[in-house]
Amino acid sequence: MTVSRSKRFVFIDTKQNVSKQQVFIFGSIIASGCLSGAFLIAFYIEYLHNPAFHSFVQSSGIFL
Structure with missing residues (x-):
């Protein structure tokens, strides 16, 4: 952008x-x-609050 003399x-x-x-x-x-x-974020958050998912993860040896 340039400005001329006439502003x-x-x-x-x-x-x-x-x-x-x-x-x-x-x-x-x-x-x-x-x-x-x-x-993916909503899916992950939903499963963070699910006790059945936590027991599955712990029994499978998966660390989040």
Whole structure:
């Protein structure tokens, strides 16, 4: 961004053009990663409060 002498802003676009399809694909990848991460966290938290799960984990020798 540069400022001219008349105090007007002049915006110069220096980035390459990205197609809408590329933005959609990248956004879909990011959204699916976030949703799967949130699902795994919620699933893990749900089983942390389940006594049957704790007994299964202890009997199997799995350490969380």
